[in-house]
Every structure is written in structure tokens, then in C-alpha cells.
Amino acid sequence: MVTMIKNILWDIDGTLLNFKIAERKAIDYCFEKFGLGICDDEMLKDYSRINHKYWGDLEKGLCTREEVLINRFHDFFSLYGFDTSICEDFNREYQLALGETCVYCDDSLEIVKKFKEDGYKQYVITNGSKLAQDKKLVKSGFGKLMDGIYISENLGYEKPSIKFFEVLNNDGINFNDSIIIGDSLTSDIKGGNNAGILTCWYNPNHMLNNGEATANYEIDNLSDVEKIIMSI
Ligand SMILES: [Mg+2]
Secondary structure, three states: OOOOOOOEEEEOOOOOEOOOHHHHHHHHHHHHHHHOOOOHHHHEEEHHHHHHHHHHHOOOOOOOHHHHHHHHHHHHHHHOOOOOHHHHHHHHHHHHHHHHHHEEEOOOOHHHHHHHOOOOEEEEEOOOOOOHHHHHHHHOOOOOOOOOEHHHHHHHOOOOOOOHHHHHHHHHOOHEEEEEEOOOOHHHHHHHHHHEEEEEEEEEOOOOOOOOOOOOOEEOOOHHHHHHHHHO
């Protein structure tokens, strides 16, 4: 290796794995299971908007993880006049269903395997819930390829909090030879900015950066990660 990078810190949802497809399948499964009929695209869009808002609030420390998981469905169900007393059961089923569908972003599994063969240390850094993420990691095959798994629910801190990254640092992961690869400006890239870790923004849909965080690198395909790392 001629690069200074030794550690690759991967986000999961929307980075290694396609979250949108998993979300759609999980919602469809749970709607069927709970007899709620069909969740059309407009409804899913409403749910996604509510969900996104709650995760944003959690990143900012404005609410708890439990509130995110339950209240997102409470708000969504209220909007459509569904029985809100099923939110907790629905959420649990949804978490499990989310872990069932593993669709890789680009060639993510092959890319991670190659980095492992090349001697890099790789870690997962995710704000997802333990129930869903553990299942995804096993099912996708990423779990056994990683040198460490950092799930915010286990740590008690969320990205982009510096406290999340301090846990990695305490485990001996040196920030100076690490890079974060993630699709979220507000959690992954901002987290890197807060902790002083190089960042690579995975932006396959060419979204605009509204200035909330500054990425050192930007890619639209994970196959470019190696090129980026070799240039550092
Ligand atoms: Mg993500």
C-alpha cells in the first residue's frame, strides 16, 4: 500500500446497502401483516419524509431513539387515520423485515472483500437500530468481513456526535489514517468533520450539498473508493 489510509469506516444504509428498496419491501410486508391495505408511493413518500425528519432530530439530540422508532409510525398512521395503538408491534416487525432485504449498492460486497484482501481494516459505523443492523450484517455477509461494528444503539451516541467517534478512538482506531465513506452529509460527513476524520461523500443521485458539512472527496460509484484512497 502506498496510501496513508489504513482504516475504512463504512456507513451501511444508503452506502453499502440500498435502503430505499429494503424500506419499500419492509413496509409492504408489514402493511400486509397488519391488514393496512396497500401503501402506495405517495404514502411511502409521506412515511419517508416523517422518518427522515425524526432521524435528523436524533442526530441533533432533539429526541431519543425510542421516540424516533415509535413516533414516526404514530405520525404516519395518524396522517392516514390508522390505529396508532399498533405502532410498537408494527415497528418491531418492520425492524426485522428491514434486515431481510439486502440489495448491494454498486458492487459493495466485492469491493469490501477486495479491501480486506489488500490488508485494510474495515469498520461499520451506523445509526441504524441494533435489531435491523445485526440481521443485515449477517445476511449481507458484511458482518464477517468487518474488523469492528459500531451501531449507535450499542454505543449510546449517534453520528455525527464526536462521542460516537471517541468510542472508535478508544478502541485504537487512529483518525489520522482513517476515512469515512457515507451517503449522509448530516451524519457521516458532519461526523467526520466533527472528529477530524477524512470523508468521502457517496452521492449516487448527485444531490446538492447545502453546506451543512464539507466532504474531502465525493463519488457517485463505490468502485471509485479505491482510487480515492490511493490518492491520499
Ligand atoms: Mg446512510
